[in-house]
Amino acid sequence: MQAYVPLQTGDPERVGPYRIVARLGSGGMGRVYLAGSPGGRAAAVKVVHEELAEDPAFRRRFGREVAAAQRVAGPFTAPVVDADPDADLPWLATAYVPGVALGTAVAAHGVWPERSVRALGSGLAEALDAIHRADVVHRDLKPSNVLLAPDGPRVIDFGISVAADDTKLTTTGAVVGSPGYLPPEQLVGREVGPPGDVFALGALLAYAATGTGPFGGGPAHGVNYRVVHEDPDLERVPDGLAEVVARCLAKDPRQRPEVPELVGELGRWEAADGTRVTFAAGTWLPAPVAADVAALGAEPLPVPQAQATAAAPVDADLPTVTVGPAPTAVATARLGAPPAARPRGATRRRTAVLAAAGAFVALAVVGGLLLPRAFSDSAGRGDGAEGSGSPTAAAKQPTVRELWPSDMGLRHVEVARGKLVGEDDDGRLHALTAADGDTAWTYDRPGSLSFEGVSDGLAVVSSDEEGTIQGIDVDSGKRVWIVDAQTHTPPGADFDLYMGVVVADGTVYTSAMHDLSEESELPVSYSVSAVDAATGRLKWIHRIDQILSNALAVVDGVVYGGVREPDDTYFYAWDAETGDRLWRYSSRTSRPYPGELSAVEVSDGTVYFGDDRGVLHAVDARRGTRRWIYDADTESVRQWLDPLVVADGVVYGGLGGVTSDSETGAVHAVDASSGKPLWSEHTERDPELHGLLDGSVLFSTKAGALHAADARTGATAKTRLSSGDPDAALDGDRIYFHGGDGRLHAGGVSLTER
Incomplete structure (x- = not known):
């Protein structure tokens, strides 16, 4: 298996005494290389970015961090073996x-x-115990910073760890770390100590046990919002672990267990026959993982060499895809959705593929990409209540013919102007040429960026750390404008994080969370605002002291959002130019608790709101009055996922996310004029709708499948795209997806009669 990235033009041949062999990854602080010492010892060498090296304050902080990291010694950590904080480009080396x-x-x-x-x-x-005994707080414990070795895990990357008595990060207001693993106290600007690492540990255990973080995925602002305000989803965590994980994830850091307590509690693990299991010969790992680890350990160090991947020929006869909805232009951004012209999923999943900052990564995929074989030849059938799909209807079989792969493992890809724009796991923005997958440009600057989508020829990125929103030209990769959060932060508040970002007609619309002073009755407040992108002038702002809900959309001069108030959850419509409130709609139904807004679509004068209680609302776009509601699931809590697709008088939507049976999801078809259910189809978890092709609704799931459901009956067939979450995007007759092998793939989609 290939477990490295070849060196590229501009990479150094040597760093200090180390010979550079290959790339391992990069992050907001620097680039990481696999290297060999003069004596032949392998090391992971991190070289800081040039922009940071020019900052004297950063150099001082880097020197302190190196000294702190060198104090850490423990069997489950990767020690710092060498460093030069005073070099032209400061660097440090850790054990490989x-x-x-x-x-x-x-x-x-x-x-x-x-x-x-x-x-x-x-x-x-035990690793955290060693780190904390050295008066260090890791601050960025996440899946890519944990390496799996035969004799136990290794915690790596002290690149943003700081000594516990260093208060710089907590005094600048910057939020440094990885969404889903940052503790709530850090997100609201409170003091962060060892309990913050305990929180991250709990999130890691939930991730390993369920395959997803306990607060879901998607853009940073959405995940951070759920960390602060919502309970973790531990439904699939085994009963024997759920209690300790829940204590680690307590909102109040004082209620989390101490690390030595966890060493003892988690250390009581036994085999099925009751014998004690030890960290030996990889027996602690699941068997397939142990095999990958053993194979990797037997590989020699790579030799620097160039690599090239030939693209497969393009099939010119593939059918075209029509992506709903109706002609109305919609710009949207939600907790988990970018403001793209093309609809995207409401839960943008982030899956670690390349380890960063000192990690050596194996692209551990058994069997590679499975194309175009369908892993299920049986057609499904709609099985909802009234109007469910016909059990005798034949589904068309989807097949995907690979066009090219790219070693650039991008996520959340948007298609615009012949390019694929997406982000890597280190928060950098890239554009590839859609025709062949070649790199067009990279927007690489220090600090983590969240890709919000493409609008009006601009790739829009936000940074909670810097408090900025930027527009990047899709053609050139150059920044066109930047908007500072202070422009749209209410008086008496400090900006915390973005929840939604929409760019439409030269205006930046945001929903955001802000910290209030400790003297305030409330710890946080929220806002919805509009800022002129070119001038930075604030057009209008609404401070909201209730909890802002999960979606923001701008359609035909109207801004839509949701607010959870003490008695109800309301969906609001504001004039996009003036900010005046046009109407307020109550989402209350017969359910005991109103749902929060999770998906929005507009078509033919009707606004379709999906909530996280499984209810779909059809509302008159001009008056804000209810036309109908459809309750998709009365037995469990389900969340309507973005996008909803409206086509030929039918609303199609996926359900998933927050479920009592979180292994599954569903796709529903509802009559757009009456709300009558037409069919429903059970699926794997979190179906993401892509559009209509040849009379079928195409959607992908986190299980790695591409489904084609007959638009009339719901009869379904599927094929495998990926060994994991494909995070797919459809454009015309092509689909772009993550193959689970660390690469982005392009394929041509076709449907055949069964």
Whole structure:
């Protein structure tokens, strides 16, 4: 298996005494290389970005971090073996660990058994104990910073760890770390100490046990919102682990367990026969992961060499795809959706594929890409209540013919102007040429960026750390404008994070969360605002002291959003130019609790709101009055996922996310004029709708499948795209997806009669 990235033009041949062999990854602080010492010892060498090296304050902080990291010594950490904070480009070297990143292992082989999760937890707790005894707080414990070796896990990357008595990060207001693993106290600007690492440990254990983080995925602002305000989803965590994980994820850091306590509690793990299991010969790992780790450990160091991948020939006869909805132009951004011209999923999944900052990664995928074989030849059938699909209807079989792969493992890809724009796992923005997958440009600057989507020829990115929104020209990769959060932060508040970002007609619309002073009755407030992108002038702003809900959309001069108030959840419509409120709609139904807004679509004078209680609302776009509601699931809590697709008088939508049976999802078809259900089809978790092709609704799921459901009956057939979450995007007759092998793939889609 290939477990490195070849060197590129501009990479150094040597750093200090180390000979550079290959790339391992990069992050907001620097680039990481696989290297060899003069004596032949392998090392992971991190070289900081040139922009940071020019900052004297950063150099001082980097020197302190190196000194702090060198104090850490423990069996489950990767020690710092060398460093030069005073070099032209400061660097540090850590021991090379030939291990697979936890994120890569879970993406390739799925969830872990409880025994392995407990073993992982006990090793990580012991590593944190060693880190904390050195007066260091890691601050960025996440799946790509945990390497799996035969004799136990290794915690790596102290690149943003700081000594516990260093208060710089907490005094600048910057939020540094990875969404879903940052503790709530850090997100609201409170003091962060060892309990923050305990929170991250709990999130890691939930991830290993379920395959997803306990607060879902998607853009940073959406995940951070759920961390602060919502309970973790631990439905699929084994009963024997759920209690300790829940304590680690307590909102109040004082209620989390101490690390030494966790070492003992998680260390009580046994085999099925009752014997004690030890960290030996990889027996603590799931068998497929242990095999990958063993294979990686047997590989020699690579020799620098260029690589090229030939693209497969393009099939010119593939059918075209019509993507709904109706002609109305819609710009949207939600907790989990970018403001793109093309609809995208409401839960944008981030899966670690490449380990960053000192990690050596194996692209551990068994069997490679499975194209175009269908892994299920049986057609499904709609099985909802009234109007369910016909059991005798034949589904068309989808096939995908590979056109090209790219080693650039991008996620959340948008298609615009002949380019694919997406982000890597280190928060950098890239554009590839859609025809052949060649790199067109990279927008690489320090700090983590969240890609919000493409609008009006601009790739829009936000940064909670910097408090900025930027518009990047899709053709050139050059920044066109930047908007600072202080422009749209209410008086008496400090900007915390973006929840939604929409760019439409030269205006930046945001929903955001803000910190208030400790003297305030409320810890946080929210806002919805509009800023002129070219001048930075604030057009209007509404401060909201209730909880802002999960979606923001701008359609035909109207801004739509949701607010959870004490008595109800309301969907609002504001004039996009003036900010005046046009109407307020109550989402209350017969359910005991009103749902929060999770998906929005507009077609033919009707606004379709999906909520996280399984209810779809059809509302008159001009008056804000209810036309009908459709309750998709009365037995469990389900969330309507973005996008909803409206075509030929039918509303198609996926359900998933927050479920009592979180292994499954569903796709529903509802009559757009009456709300009458036409059919429903059970699927794997979190179906993401892509559009209509040849009379079928195309959607993909986190299980790696591409489905084609007959638009009239719901009869379904599927084929495999990926070994993990494909995070797919459809454009015309092509689909772009993550293959679970660390690469982005392009394929041509066709449907055949069965």
